[in-house]
Amino acid sequence: MQAAAQAHGHSHSREIAWPPDHLFGRASAGKIAMWIFIVSDGLSFAGLLLAYGILRGESEAWHHPGEPELGIAFTALLTFLLICSSVSMVFAYEAAVEQRRGRAALFLGLTALGGLLFLLGQYSEYFGILHPGLTKEGLVFGQSAYASTFYVITSFHGFHVLSGTVYILVTLVRWLRGAATAGQIELLGLFWHFVDLVWILVFTLVYLIPPGP
């Protein structure tokens, strides 16, 4: 091995130095990787939301007869739930940094619970639990741009909530085993807050903007 290194002109006595850069080491490789993922994922959502905006802006009538309006009050509750889960996530990170292991686990568990309740709420909105869901009320995928963009955007976000919840539960188990670090919980938090941030935009653009004249 040494011979091979020497053959390539390297020697073990000379350390490889990083070029002088005051920013080197200010963010971990994991954090930079997570931000790259978040930016690219954010651009995916941006593509969906732009397509939605173009279709809605150019349509003669967005809501077709027989199609239900989206429930603002119920979705506002789901929004509040995601905001609460973001707060519990930052408290989990705080506790993890302070090495308060039980408190960190508790807040991670609460965040996962928030994610599960959001998914339950979305299921209820689509298919109905206590009341008929949108699919039974006449909002059918493929029937109109209104229906299709709604299901594509919200289910893509729902998939993120699902994967985020699994990510939280896996990290929670690793934390309880002593295999996860506070830095890893910060990365998890970045993803979870991103999911919350995207929902803030989806809630406004898809649910709150009133129909045109």
Next chain:
Amino acid sequence: MTESPAQAAAQGHTSRARQYLIIFFVLFVLTVLEVAVAYIRGHRVEIVVVLCALAAVKAACVALFFMHLKWETRVLRATVVIPLSLPVLYALVLITEAAWRRLTL
């Protein structure tokens, strides 16, 4: 006794719990405000502008405080903000173009 990296991190850590609670309160109030604005009838353009502004403030709060962008380096902030601003710019161009087309046709 040598301290572990975790202990060192904990010692250098400043709790932001109060700040997080303030941001939570701000997000809650803005969400209530959004829902109230959404129920107003008429003045559609003004309502859309206000709703988008409220959503932008909420998203900025989450990114800056919960995602810690406020405390990151300028280069990391720029790496995140510049690419994600481009779709917003594109949307503004499309909205302007559509408005112009409706006014002139």
